Amino acid sequence: MNEALILQHVETYKKNILMQLQQSTLQKYTGIPVVDEDRLFFTILPFLNEEDWDNSVEVSAIAVSLIFSALAAHDLVKEENATAKSQQLQVLAGDYYSGRYYQLLASENKIDLIQLLSNSVAIITEHKSRFYDLEDYTLEELIQSIQLIECKPIERFLEYYAYHEYVYIMNEALLLAALKKELVAFENNEKTFYISKSKIFQSNMDTLRLEIEKIELTLVQDVRSSDLLNESLKDAILERVSNHSLENQLREG
Numbered sequence: 339m340n341e342a343l344i345l346q347h348v349e350t351y352k353k354n355i356l357m358q359l360q361q362s363t364l365q366k367y368t369g370i371p372v373v374d375e376d377r378l379f380f381t382i383l384p385f386l387n388e389e390d391w392d393n394s395v396e397v398s399a400i401a402v403s404l405i406f407s408a409l410a411a412h413d414l415v416k417e418e419n420a421t422a423k424s425q426q427l428q429v430l431a432g433d434y435y436s437g438r439y440y441q442l443l444a445s446e447n448k449i450d451l452i453q454l455l456s457n458s459v460a461i462i463t464e465h466k467s468r469f470y471d472l473e474d475y476t477l478e479e480l481i482q483s484i485q486l487i488e489c490k491p492i493e494r495f496l497e498y499y500a501y502h503e504y505v506y507i508m509n510e511a512l513l514l515a516a517l518k519k520e521l522v523a524f525e526n527n528e529k530t531f532y533i534s535k536s537k538i539f540q541s542n543m544d545t546l547r548l549e550i551e552k553i554e555l556t557l558v559q560d561v562r563s564s565d566l567l568n569e570s571l572k573d574a575i576l577e578r579v580s581n582h583s584l585e586n587q588l589r590e591g
Contacts, residue, residue, distance in 0.1 A: 367427045372410035380508040384501040401439045408435035458490040469535040485513040
């Protein structure tokens with residue numbers, strides 16, 4: 339599977355996900371649902387690497403993306419104006435997307451997977467709360483929380499279908515993407531979810547930069563030396579990981 343075909347498959351999956359979330363009234367007020375292409379790419383990584391991938395796996399992969407769309411919709415609710423009509427509809431949108439994920443998996447009789455993914459959402463909620471409470475977490479603990487928030491449902495999906503060897507790459511790549519986006523946004527005085535809520539991050543920005551560099555260096559080396567991944571997929575992963583260095587992103591911002 340060459341890189342052009344990989345990109346085509348990602349785009350096709352994204353269109354399928356958006357079709358599952360179509361609801362004219364909600365979209366009129368809340369806009370197009372959020373579908374993160376990096377998360378989608380790493381969710382279907384085994385498929386892109388030409389592993390066995392039947393219709394049941396495909397439906398489950400789409401369901402995982404619907405979970406993240408639901409979480410993103412709820413994250414867009416503004417605390418200071420939560421009773422406004424648009425905000426109430428934003429909550430309804432998140433609930434609708436979540437319901438679609440249940441519906442899809444139930445249609446495949448994947449009750450055990452529903453339970454695993456529901457538990458992963460509970461874990462995400464628990465770890466998001468770390469960025470609101472006043473407990474003293476270490477930088478390492480907060481970075482671990484970010485990885486769980488960004489990746490846990492995908493990890494559960496990959497483990498469920500025995501794609502164990504892909505979990506490490508997915509976890510590290512999505513953690514790296516999240517940390518880069520946060521740091522770039524913070525440096526450009528834009529809204530962030532993690533850094534702006536944590537004094538630990540703000541007082542350790544140089545350490546955070548070094549951590550990002552370390553994660554990227556290790557991940558690039560592991561992808562390049564992997565015996566699991568085909569060469570085109572390696573190139574596609576490395577393009578997502580390293581296409582724009584952190585310094586370039588900061589300049590572009």
